[in-house]
Amino acid sequence: MDILKIGEFEILPGEQRKIDLPVAKLYTDANVSLPIHIIRAKKPGPTIFVSAAVHGDELNGIEIIRRLINEKKFKIIKGTLIAVPMVNVYGVVNQSRYMPDRRDLNRCFPGSAKGSLAGRVAHIFLNEIVKHCDYGIDLHTGAIHRSNLPQIRADMSDAATKELAEVFGVPVVLNSNLVDGSLREAAVRNETKILLYEAGEALRFDEFSIRAGMKGILNVLQHLGMKRKTSASKKKVVPFIANGSQWVRANASGIVHNIVNLGDQITKGQVLAEIGSPYGEVIDAVKATRSGILIGKQNIPLVQEGEAMFHVAYFSEDDEEIAERIETIHDQLLPDNED
Numbered sequence: 001m002d003i004l005k006i007g008e009f010e011i012l013p014g015e016q017r018k019i020d021l022p023v024a025k026l027y028t029d030a031n032v033s034l035p036i037h038i039i040r041a042k043k044p045g046p047t048i049f050v051s052a053a054v055h056g057d058e059l060n061g062i063e064i065i066r067r068l069i070n071e072k073k074f075k076i077i078k079g080t081l082i083a084v085p086m087v088n089v090y091g092v093v094n095q096s097r098y099m100p101d102r103r104d105l106n107r108c109f110p111g112s113a114k115g116s117l118a119g120r121v122a123h124i125f126l127n128e129i130v131k132h133c134d135y136g137i138d139l140h141t142g143a144i145h146r147s148n149l150p151q152i153r154a155d156m157s158d159a160a161t162k163e164l165a166e167v168f169g170v171p172v173v174l175n176s177n178l179v180d181g182s183l184r185e186a187a188v189r190n191e192t193k194i195l196l197y198e199a200g201e202a203l204r205f206d207e208f209s210i211r212a213g214m215k216g217i218l219n220v221l222q223h224l225g226m227k228r229k230t231s232a233s234k235k236k237v238v239p240f241i242a243n244g245s246q247w248v249r250a251n252a253s254g255i256v257h258n259i260v261n262l263g264d265q266i267t268k269g270q271v272l273a274e275i276g277s278p279y280g281e282v283i284d285a286v287k288a289t290r291s292g293i294l295i296g297k298q299n300i301p302l303v304q305e306g307e308a309m310f311h312v313a314y315f316s317e318d319d320e321e322i323a324e325r326i327e328t329i330h331d332q333l334l335p336d337n338e339d
């Protein structure tokens with residue numbers, strides 16, 4: 001029998017379970033564990049993990065997983081889905097991106113059983129979850145006070161990963177290098193094909209980002225044959241692959257008047273924001289250095305000189321077409337939205 005063993009838990013084909021995988025206690029003597037949902041079909045097939053809150057303040061993914069496993073009709077027909085809504089459970093408690101030892105968990109992989117607290121959590125997650133998986137989707141958001149347009153980051157030089165990135169169905173894919181110590185790097189070493197989904201802002205739920213993420217996971221499960229295709233899922237979005245991206249920075253300190261929104265088409269030289277003094281006069285205009293699509297922005301209307309304000313992705317395709325497609329997807333996922 002094909003038994004999946006996670007910690008002390010044994011999960012059989014056809015079982016659906018929630019387990020609590022113990023990690024280091026708090027100094028208050030309270031036990032801490034990673035909540036893990038495992039859904040196994042009777043039929044053998046691929047194993048995929050979906051993880052969220054590797055950065056503890058990035059909450060959209062927690063909601064994406066909650067909605068996914070609570071979907072009434074949710075059922076997989078083959079293989080195994082392992083959903084881990086809070087990898088950095090300590091960070092979630094503290095509403096912080098970081099671990100209590102101030103480390104970034106996403107720079108502590110592969111970690112070790114005798115290492116730092118962050119290293120130990122990384123080690124447990126890698127060995128108890130990722131090691132079993134052929135595929136993985138890691139859900140992130142922008143940093144605190146920064147919003148991201150829903151986007152996939154993946155190694156597009158790998159054919160199987162590229163295929164998954166395209167299937168996910170968000171309009172923008174950023175071909176991105178592996179960061180040392182990241183979960184993505186550790187997964188790739190384990191030969192787990194992995195996508196990183198980035199959408200929305202830390203400490204906030206963003207409905208568009210949540211819906212686009214859920215849809216993307218369902219698209220991937222259907223593509224892998226783990227879920228039955230529905231008639232509504234036939235419409236395919238072919239993403240645009242960004243060749244690169246750059247943050248546009250403020251050249252003056254002051255009060256920000258934003259002119260552009262996420263998903264907007266940007267042309268070189270276009271004014272993205274004006275920076276004014278507290279007394280009303282415009283001090284400086286923040287201009288795009290290249291043409292592209294706005295995929296990230298900072299939300300606090302106050303800047304210091306040198307601060308990153310707008311994240312622009314560059315494409316070889318027509319930017320206008322990309323902006324139109326982003327708008328179409330937005331309308332499909334949020335039909336009642338006024339903005």
Ligand SMILES: [Zn+2]
Binds near residue numbers: 055058140
């Ligand atoms: Zn993150």
